[in-house]
Amino acid sequence: MSFSYGPGDHESEKASNSYLMSLIALIAGLPLPIINLLATGIFYLVNRKSSYFVRWHCTQALLSQFSMLPLNSVAFWWTLSIVFGSEGITNNYVAYIILVLLFNSTEFVATIYTAIQTRKGIHIEWFFYGSITNLICKTKK
Amino acid sequence: MKKVITQGLVGLTIFLSSWVLLNQIDWIDLLEIDKATAKTEIKIGELYWDVFKSNEVENKDAFVNKTIDSLVVKICSRNKIDREHIKVHILNKEEVNAFALPNGHLIIYSGLILASDNPEELSGIIGHELAHIELNHVMRKLINEIGLSVLISMTTGNGSTEIISQTAKLLSSSAFDRDLEKEADLKAVDYLINSKIDTEPFANFLYKLYTKENELQEALSWVSTHPILKERATYILEYSASKKTTIPEMILAPQSWKELQEKLN
Known part of the structure; x- marks a missing residue:
């Protein structure tokens, strides 16, 4: 998937880190499903004024975490209601x-996979999330 | 925007259809969850029975046990209840009480047998407790009240004796919720009808306890733990009337019933 411009090395690193944030927080925050969303959200806020490539990937990472939150929350509370209820x-x-x-x-x-590819400056658009990100994330005029 | 909606719907469809497909597999059987649950129930049943065995006196009289057993066998055999699973224990105690413990332990206090005017009344209460066992009310109540985590910790030996004693009281002296009580009552009526046992004495017994309730509240634990007796007696009669019943059979010779009462007095 091609991007509108070729990102620089520092952009690729930041974009890649937005995905790594969710992974690290996922491991650290298990079994609480909210931690990875918070971490990705904070990373997004910090980088919301970065270059288009960075913002785009931070948004895609954040959106994917958003959709996993309800799924994981239902699993989390359902399990708790079985164990304690x-x-x-x-x-x-x-x-x-x-x-x-x-x-x-x-x-x-x-x-x-996306973290590795974006680190190389390769643009990856996910099914569904990529399309929403294209709608949300616009180039600065 | 159209692309997002289409992809979103495709994603949602994949999720829901996968859930439906995965639901077709009997995971409970495949992962042997029932076997694990059964093992837990056996262990918990033993723990609770040990509490009652060590604190109360079990009636070992052969005649008493054989007579009560004949009633239990009759109800079980005519209702496809596994008799081997039911473990009847008669305890010498004045309280008018009977209750079920996990893993099919059925505790009957001598006070209840003495408070019954005939074997049909007693059969009604036995039927009611058997229904709690068969409908899995006992484990459901325990999980509801103390949680699965505490129950599992009890079976692994991490549960304190204090918790076991406290929750044992819960089983012997507190009622199931109203819906479960009604379900057990109606199931008991079915059991009695299938066993050709008159259902009216069961309702009468509850009504009799209701009228005695104020005088003997202290002694009648089964009353305080099984509220709304009048209402229960009424719906038992109504439900029985709606069922096609055959002529009841005699379940115990009057002489045997008399002897049973004398032995317990």
Whole structure:
């Protein structure tokens, strides 16, 4: 996927870091699903006045974290209600947890891949998130 | 914008259809979750029974046990209840009480047997407690009240004896919620009908306890733990009337019932 201009090395590094932030926070913040969103959000705010390439990738990383938040939160509270509450383990629950794990793993792999590629200055647009990012993130005139 | 909506809908469809597809697999069976739960229940049942066994006196009289067992066997055999799973314990205690513990332990106090005027009344209460066991109310109540984490810690030996004793009281002296009580009552009526046992004495027994409630509140724990007796007696009668019943059979010879009462007095 081509970008409107070739990013410089410092831009590629920052853009790549926006994905790495979510990964590091994901590992540090487990099992709380909010930590990675917060970390990516802070990184986005810090870099919101950076160059277009950096902003674009910070936004894509943030959006992906936003969509994972409700999925992971449901999994988190559902699990708590089973462990501490009156809910029992059902097929529905197991199916949901497997699905959430699959989505998280896919997102994890995609994040690592994108972090590597953006570090090389290669622009990666994700399915759905890339399209929203294109709508939100505009070049400064 | 159109592209975003289309891709969003595709993503949502993939998520929901994957969930539906994954739901088709019987994970509970595949991951043997039921077996693990059953093991936990066996262990918890033993822990609680140990509390009652060490604090109360179990009636070991062969006649008493055989007679009560005959009632339990009758209800179980006609309702496809696994008799081997039900472990009946009669405790010598004046309290009018009966309750179920995890893993099919059914505790009956001698006070309840003495307070019953006939074996049909007693069968109604036994049926009610068997229904709690069969409908898995006991474990549900425990999980609800103390949580799965505490229960699991109890089975791994990390639970304190204090917690076990406290929660044992919870099982013997507090009611299930109203819906579960009603479910157990109606199930008990089904059990009695299938066993050709008259259902009216069951309702009568509750009504009798209701009228005695004020006089004997202290002694009748089954009353205080099973509220709304009058209402329950009414819906039991109504439910029984709505069911097609056959002519009830005699479940115990009057002489045996008399002897049972005498042995416990």
